[in-house]
Amino acid sequence: MRLTRYTDYAMRVLLYVGAQDEERLSPISEISRAYGISQNHLMKVVNDLVNAGYLESVRGRFGGVRLARPAAEINVGAVVRHTEEGFDLVDCGSCIIAPACGLTSALAEALAAFMKVLDGYSLADLLHKRQAFAALFGGELRRK
């Protein structure tokens, strides 16, 4: 049981950008370097977040991305719902006991409990350890 790296990266980008000065544009190359992950893949993740309205991107030289709205208004559960494709924990479509199966509802209940927790957090909540972020990204933050 795990989330895709796609979702993982989406959250990392939001955390990174959210830890920056509000107006600052972070180039994707910088973010991918900071995490040591594929710039190509990250580009797609970022683009997805832009289209979903979480990030604002500026093209061209000295471009980059920043939060499109306050971190307090970005809900973690909503982001995960957006980036994670399927939430079918098991494949009931091909199972003949589906109509009589008590597992389906138990799993649905468990999933709801899972998402409810994430729905209770905003990006701002996750950024409470902001000072610690600043230390980690100090080099990047200061650069340029």
Added chain:
Amino acid sequence: MRLTRYTDYAMRVLLYVGAQDEERLSPISEISRAYGISQNHLMKVVNDLVNAGYLESVRGRFGGVRLARPAAEINVGAVVRHTEEGFDLVDCGSCIIAPACGLTSALAEALAAFMKVLDGYSLADLLHKRQAFAALFGGELRRK
């Protein structure tokens, strides 16, 4: 986000066997036929459940499997913990912000909420719709 088919199959086997008459031995071939899934794979799942003490198996002709303990004493959460390999929702090992990351704890909290729900169910709870099962497996139940 999804569970492996391995876990799915494990639960299906328990539900199938739990719906049978207590003493009856269900051959794996019968179960795999009922669900239309690979007998070989199912064999491994079953074997795992036998070793874990959920099922009792009898070899040889007219052999098969049945529950090793009452359905009320088989906890869904425990089964899922057993069959599902990893519960690392994201890969924090390779992430430099891990020490400052508020996501880690939020995900842990969400996962705990998820498992807590499953821990609240026994196989017997899931079998409440037993009559419906009987109808679905009627053919199999009656056969020898």
Added chain:
DNA sequence: TTGAAACATGCAACAAAAATACATATTATG
């Protein structure tokens, strides 16, 4: 007005994990 730096997008290749198939051994029954 041109080059460089950045985002945007689609397609192809690759890798990892999960599922399935195959082969063979063991056990029990009639």
Added chain:
DNA sequence: CATAATATGTATTTTTGTTGCATGTTTCAA
């Protein structure tokens, strides 16, 4: 002793997620 069942290890296939590559577009500044 043949048959039907579980047990176990290895190989193959499939799926899905990830990465890489190629190309296009936008913006800025020298």
